[in-house]
Amino acid sequence: MTTISTKIKIERKASKSISPLARFTLPLLLAIIVSLSGCMKEGTLPISEIDLYGSRGVFIVNEGNYLYGNSSLSYYDIDSKQVINNIYTTANGIPLGDVAFTMTLNKGKGYIVMNNSSCIHVVDANSLLHIGTIKNLTSPRHVLFLEDELALVSDLYARAITLVNPETMRTTGTIETGTKSLPFYQHPTEYLIKVRNEIFANAWSYDNKILVIDSQSLLVTDSIEVGLQPLAMVKDKNDNIWVINDGGYGSSAIGNEPPSIMQINSETHSVTLRINFEHTTDRAGQIATNPAADTLYFICNHLYAMHINDTQLPDEPILARNNNTFRALGVDPKTGEIYLSDAGDYMSEGKVYRLKPNGTPIDTLDVGIIPGNFCFN
Numbered sequence: 001m002t003t004i005s006t007k008i009k010i011e012r013k014a015s016k017s018i019s020p021l022a023r024f025t026l027p028l029l030l031a032i033i034v035s036l037s038g039c040m041k042e043g044t045l046p047i048s049e050i051d052l053y054g055s056r057g058v059f060i061v062n063e064g065n066y067l068y069g070n071s072s073l074s075y076y077d078i079d080s081k082q083v084i085n086n087i088y089t090t091a092n093g094i095p096l097g098d099v100a101f102t103m104t105l106n107k108g109k110g111y112i113v114m115n116n117s118s119c120i121h122v123v124d125a126n127s128l129l130h131i132g133t134i135k136n137l138t139s140p141r142h143v144l145f146l147e148d149e150l151a152l153v154s155d156l157y158a159r160a161i162t163l164v165n166p167e168t169m170r171t172t173g174t175i176e177t178g179t180k181s182l183p184f185y186q187h188p189t190e191y192l193i194k195v196r197n198e199i200f201a202n203a204w205s206y207d208n209k210i211l212v213i214d215s216q217s218l219l220v221t222d223s224i225e226v227g228l229q230p231l232a233m234v235k236d237k238n239d240n241i242w243v244i245n246d247g248g249y250g251s252s253a254i255g256n257e258p259p260s261i262m263q264i265n266s267e268t269h270s271v272t273l274r275i276n277f278e279h280t281t282d283r284a285g286q287i288a289t290n291p292a293a294d295t296l297y298f299i300c301n302h303l304y305a306m307h308i309n310d311t312q313l314p315d316e317p318i319l320a321r322n323n324n325t326f327r328a329l330g331v332d333p334k335t336g337e338i339y340l341s342d343a344g345d346y347m348s349e350g351k352v353y354r355l356k357p358n359g360t361p362i363d364t365l366d367v368g369i370i371p372g373n374f375c376f377n
Helices: 029-036 089-094
Strands: 009-010 059-060 072-077 083-084 099-106 109-113 119-124 132-133 140-147 150-155 162-164 170-176 192-195 197-201 208-215 220-225 230-235 242-246 260-265 272-277 284-288 295-300 302-307 324-331 338-343 347-355 361-369 371-376
Touching: 059 099, 059 338, 059 361, 072 099, 072 361, 083 361, 089 119, 099 140, 109 140, 119 140, 119 150, 140 192, 140 371, 192 230, 197 230, 208 230, 220 272, 230 284, 242 284, 242 295, 284 324, 295 324, 302 324, 338 371, 347 371
Parallel strands: 009 361, 324 371
Antiparallel strands: 059 072, 059 371, 072 083, 099 109, 109 119, 119 132, 140 150, 150 162, 162 170, 192 197, 197 208, 208 220, 230 242, 242 260, 260 272, 284 295, 295 302, 324 338, 338 347, 347 361
């Protein structure tokens, strides 16, 4: 078991072309103005050229605080070991908006999902220049690209998955996942994983289902009952789906239970393994795989590693939480290095710990408020 040492090297460098203004959190007043204006407010801040051509790194999506409009995008250049904070604002002169949730790259473009601003910013993946905005969304979360003219966007509150044409940046329809007659917010959708001709979507908030969608008809064809509040999913090398359930919380109307991790056979839609954590107070988080997709990494209070053939939880974590607030988890698809975020007090700038595959700390990156998602280019 490894603990985070205070001697971890802190990397906080900026590109020579980055304005000094981009290194600091935007003033609250400006953030509120941008939040109230929706997705875009042009002509607000000075801009500097961004050039990521030939660079390999990871975009770090910093959620920011709800209604503050202080979300941001950071970029870590793996070769130069430089961190560029507020990179979107630096390139475009405008803040991102309210609650940046995820980022996905597709065909030279970056799609930055703005949860509470109800839109997706589309940017050039190398210059970060804004290309357009996908609007008419409710509470978008993740994007899955199926074809040149078809992408799916999961949603927390819409009770539907939105169909989007990436070429026109317009919504084209929905896949209904729930009705108003259902209690609470069933069925919200989060992660979207395609296996063969089916798409699996976890229904997280006040729910306990994995929805199965036919990728041709775009209809929900089945649902798989899992633990309470399936938070995140990943696919292993055998095309099995691994789900981590957070178990809900004590005062929840649907009750609560200890968090759990489950394996689903994607062909039979059956749960083939369930492992419960010990306490209802354990805090489950994100899950990822190594590049070979034969080892799982997941957060439950601490950071754990587990082989996909294991049938019980590891005795010890590979990295103890101590006083940190582990939030996001990502694995470099080439090197297998682990990126683990620390949200701290959820109000100040967060940190990202870069780790070896065995959990040994390499260095620490200073980023924005509530780092919640990683996107490797």
